[in-house]
Amino acid sequence: MREGSKFVRETLAVLTENAVDYKIPELTGERVTPHSHLFDLSHMTVSAKAPIVIVGAGYVGLVTGVGFARAREVRLVDRNARLIEDLDAGRMPISEPELEERFNDNRDRLSFFTDLESALADQRPQLVFIAVGTPKRAAGGRRQEGEGDAANLSAVHSVVDELLLHDGVAVVMKSTVPPGTGRAILERAEARGRDLPYLSCPEFLQEGAAFATFDSPDRIVVGHSGHSWASDALRELHADVHPWLQGEHSDERYMEMELIEAECVKHTSNLALAIRITLANEIGNFCEESAADATQVMKGVGADRRIGPSFLKPGVGFGGSCFDKDIRAVRAVARADAGLDLSLVDTVISTNEGQVERVVEKLERRLGALEGTNIAILGLAFKPKTDDLRGGPAFTLATRLRRRGANLRAWDPEPGARERAARNHREGAEPETMSTAELARSALEAVAEADAVVLATEWEQFGEIDWCEAAQAMRGTLVIDGRNHLDPEAVRAAGLEYEGTGRESRGLLRPLPEGATES
Numbered sequence: 194m195r196e197g198s199k200f201v202r203e204t205l206a207v208l209t210e211n212a213v214d215y216k217i218p219e220l221t222g223e224r225v226t227p228h229s230h231l232f233d234l235s236h237m238t239v240s241a242k243a244p245i246v247i248v249g250a251g252y253v254g255l256v257t258g259v260g261f262a263r264a265r266e267v268r269l270v271d272r273n274a275r276l277i278e279d280l281d282a283g284r285m286p287i288s289e290p291e292l293e294e295r296f297n298d299n300r301d302r303l304s305f306f307t308d309l310e311s312a313l314a315d316q317r318p319q320l321v322f323i324a325v326g327t328p329k330r331a332a333g334g335r336r337q338e339g340e341g342d343a344a345n346l347s348a349v350h351s352v353v354d355e356l357l358l359h360d361g362v363a364v365v366m367k368s369t370v371p372p373g374t375g376r377a378i379l380e381r382a383e384a385r386g387r388d389l390p391y392l393s394c395p396e397f398l399q400e401g402a403a404f405a406t407f408d409s410p411d412r413i414v415v416g417h418s419g420h421s422w423a424s425d426a427l428r429e430l431h432a433d434v435h436p437w438l439q440g441e442h443s444d445e446r447y448m449e450m451e452l453i454e455a456e457c458v459k460h461t462s463n464l465a466l467a468i469r470i471t472l473a474n475e476i477g478n479f480c481e482e483s484a485a486d487a488t489q490v491m492k493g494v495g496a497d498r499r500i501g502p503s504f505l506k507p508g509v510g511f512g513g514s515c516f517d518k519d520i521r522a523v524r525a526v527a528r529a530d531a532g533l534d535l536s537l538v539d540t541v542i543s544t545n546e547g548q549v550e551r552v553v554e555k556l557e558r559r560l561g562a563l564e565g566t567n568i569a570i571l572g573l574a575f576k577p578k579t580d581d582l583r584g585g586p587a588f589t590l591a592t593r594l595r596r597r598g599a600n601l602r603a604w605d606p607e608p609g610a611r612e613r614a615a616r617n618h619r620e621g622a623e624p625e626t627m628s629t630a631e632l633a634r635s636a637l638e639a640v641a642e643a644d645a646v647v648l649a650t651e652w653e654q655f656g657e658i659d660w661c662e663a664a665q666a667m668r669g670t671l672v673i674d675g676r677n678h679l680d681p682e683a684v685r686a687a688g689l690e691y692e693g694t695g696r697e698s699r700g701l702l703r704p705l706p707e708g709a710t711e712s
């Protein structure tokens with residue numbers, strides 16, 4: 194953003210304060226246009242607009258808030274007092290490229306609250322984003338099959354209920370909610386005599402590249418409830434950070450549609466991505482059995498422009514807090530509301546779970562019973578460049594190996610990931626935990642005395658491991674590359690056995706020829 198002179202900024206700030214009282218349209222939340230009768234303020238977006246409130250300062254809320262703070266005053270609300278205290282003191286609760294830098298750059302436009310009431314106190318905010326968690330419903334009680342997969346919307350509902358006590362605010366739903374939620378919320382509001390302006394604006398941020406995806410979204414999808422002032426305010430907010438929205442053809446990327454359609458876009462997008470990974474994994478498994486290289490196969494497949502190359506990498510399975518949760522939620526809603534069976538989802542889930550099982554089988558094929566073996570796990574985060582452990586395949590693997598009596602040593606180059614794993618262990622927060630004894634202090638320490646090494650996250654740093662040094666430290670020789678990230682030649686040159694995923698496999702799972710015995 195280009196900054197105006199200090200004088201203009203200060204004058205504008207004073208005018209803005211007064212603009213609400215004097216009802217100067219250009220300064221009360223409307224875009225400040227070049228034909229302003231005061232100055233040419235076309236580049237002055239900050240302070241002239243209504244603040245926005247974001248409820249939920251977790252991953253999505255924080256990144257979204259910091260992203261919009263480039264152009265607006267942003268008030269972040271979270272009932273987690275420790276989180277708010279940390280943010281207020283400039284301590285980042287998550288590791289994400291650019292986060293701290295952009296937080297500091299926009300610090301004067303960010304404020305933090307533990308209650309919504311205070312954030313709304315001066316009545317100026319128009320748009321209130323909801324970015325609270327929508328976890329899977331806790332299991333237990335008498336439930337029908339799959340019902341536990343439905344999203345738990347209690348946090349969403351309690352924020353909406355609080356907002357219903359306020360006039361002049363529009364809800365912008367950022368939390369991932371199942372199709373039909375918006376409609377249900379509107380009915381809930383109506384039952385209380387309120388005509389609630391409500392927008393669905395699903396997020397498509399990718400962890401580890403969240404600001405890149407925030408700055409250059411492939412599309413922005415907005416589902417609306419027919420309150421045009423709210424839709425306009427949201428479009429204007431986006432236009433402040435995405436100059437392309439003022440150009441021609443912007444409707445191709447800024448898509449307005451019905452509420453339920455926007456909700457479906459979010460779930461279908463995640464399902465489509467998960468299906469692509471599933472395809473890569475299933476074909477990868479076939480390639481392993483056939484001594485083919487799935488990365489070559491997928492290169493050929495992805496070169497078809499109708500298909501494209503992304504999300505076709507076979508591996509130890511997708512993790513994260515979204516894919517598994519979201520596709521289960523849409524399956525549950527389809528079953529409950531429409532009596533439909535989204536059987537695709539069943540395949541995606543079982544194939545994904547099977548990917549970790551294949552690693553366990555490979556270990557057992559090579560090492561025999563795993564009781565008492567030492568297994569090193571490289572990578573804890575569910576993907577590189579984040580300290581997010583949720584749904585990480587490393588932990589699914591760890592749980593299965595512990596059950597078989599293996600001793601684990603794990604390492605992740607991101608200190609936040611290691612701290613989180615240890616904290617989860619202390620707090621008994623299953624399943625993403627590692628005890629202090631299981632956490633190594635370096636990659637080399639993790640592989641020391643290991644019978645086998647499994648790479649679960651494709652951190653760049655793992656490409657720099659000195660495999661000769663590692664081979665000397667290890668007790669065994671097997672290296673399973675769950676992300677096809679290592680150089681097989683470098684591993685083999687060190688006298689180790691390399692086993693890739695869908696490529697460079699030594700056929701560990703291939704049925705043995707009749708009469709042959711395992712080595």
Ligand code: UGA
Pocket residue numbers: 369396397398399400401463466470473503504505506507508509510511512513514515516575576
């Ligand atoms: C995913 C979507 O990509 C985002 O668009 C969406 O906004 C987000 O979920 C969400 O719903 O909040 P994210 O979970 O951050 O984003 O991570 P991805 O980059 O999609 O990766 C998910 C998992 O798939 C990772 O474990 C990754 O290693 C795995 N993956 C990805 C593969 O196994 N193969 C691939 O080819 C690509």
